[in-house]
Amino acid sequence: MKIRPYIENDKVAVIELLRSNTPTFFAPAEEKDLIAYLDKEIEDYFVVEENSKIIAAAGINYFPKEKTAYISWDIIEPESQGKGIGKKLTEHRINYLNKNFEIDLIIVRTTQLVYKFYEKMGFKLMKVEKNYWAESFDLYYMELKNKNVIEQQ
Template identity: 60%
Template sequence: MFTILTMIRAYKKSDRPEVIDLLRRNIPKYFDPSEERDLEKYLDDQMEDYFVYVEGFEILGAGGINYFPEEKVARISWDIVEPNAQGKGIGRKLTQYRINQLGENQNIETIIVRTSQHTFKFYEKMGFQLEKVEKDFWAKGFHLYQMTMRNH
C-alpha cells in the first residue's frame, strides 16, 4: 500500500497552464468565460501570494492572497478547485491555510473575500460575514458577494 502525497505549496510559474485549466473546468458553473483573461492578468501581474493544493502530481486547487497594508486588509483571491474534487475538503484546507498565514501577520486586521452567489455559503461556513451584494459584477448572472472576517 502506498500513500498519495498531498500538500499546499507556493505557486510556481510552471503551474500556470494547470491553474488556467482548473478555471476552464469550472466554466460556466462557477466562472464566466471572460474571467479567464482576468486570471491570466492576475497570475502575470497582480499575484502577491498564491498557493496550489497538490495531490500526487496533480494540482487540484489554487488560491491567493493580496495585501492592502494601508487599510490593514488582506483579500483572499482566485479560489479554484477541480470540479471532480469539490466537496472533499480541498477548498476548506486551502482557505484555512491562508487564514492561518494571515493570522501570523499582526498588520492585517480584516480578511476580505469577494465571491459569487455560487460559493458565498462556503465562505459563510468558514466564518466570513456577508458585507454587500452587487448584481452582475463579475459578468452577467455572476453577482459579487463581498464578505469579511476579523483577523486573529
Template identity: 55%
Template sequence: MIRPYTPADKEQLLYLLRLNTPTYFAAEEESDFAAYLEEHVEDYFVVEESGKLVGAGGINYFPDEHLARISWDMIHPNFQGKGIGTQLLQHRLQVISSKPGINMVIVRTTQLVYRFYEKVGFALEQTEKDFWAKGLDLYQMRMPLAKV
C-alpha cells in the same frame, strides 16, 4: 500538498479555471486570471494530489487598510466537496495571521459559493447583481482576523 505557486503552474491553473467555467467563472475572466498570475500575485498557493494540481487560491494585501483579500479560489470539479477548499482557506488564513498589522480579511465571491465562507465566519457585507458576468453576482464578505 499545499505549496506556493510557480510560473510553471500557469497553464494547469488556466485549465483548472476552464474546468470551472461557466459554473463558477465567466469565460471573459480567463484573461484577468492570466494577468493576475503574471502581474499581481502576492501569495498564491496550489494544491496537489498524487502529482495533479487540484486546487488553488491566493491572498492580496492592503497594509494601509490593515486588510487581506482571499483571491482566485478554485477547486477541480472532481475534487469539490472533499475538504480541499477548506484546507486551502485555513492555510491562507494562517499565512495572513502571520502578517503584522493585518486585522481584517475579505473575500469577493458569488452567490454560488458565499455559504462556504459564511461557515468559516465571514459575514456578508454587500452584493451586486451580475458583477462578474451575467448570472454571477458579487458577494463581498468580511471577517475580523481575531476569529481565525
C-alpha cells in the same frame, strides 16, 4: 495532499482549473483576468497537489494602508469539490494571515454560488451587487476579522 506556493510552471495547470469550472463557477471572460493576475498581480498564491497533479489553487493580495488582505482566485477541480480541499486551502490562508499583525481584516469577494461556503468559514456577508463579475455572477462581499486582532482586543 500538499499545499505549496505557486511557481511560474504552475500557470498552465491553474488556467486549466479555471476552464474546468467555466461556466459553472466562472464567466468565460474571467480567464483573461486570471492570466493578468498570474502575470502581474500575484502576491501570495498557493496550489494544492495530489499525486503530483494540481487540483486546486488560491491566493492572497495585500492592501497595507487599509490593513486588509483579500483572498482570491479560489479554484478547485470539479472532481475534487466537496472533499474538504477548499476548506483546507482557505484555512491555510487564514492561518497564514493570522501570523501577520499588519492585517486586521480578511476580505473575500465571491459569488452567490459559493458565498455559503465562506459563511461556514466565519466570513460575514457585507454587501451584494448584482451582475458584478458578469451576467448572472453577483458580487458577494464578505469580511472576517483577523484572529490576531481579536486576540489583542
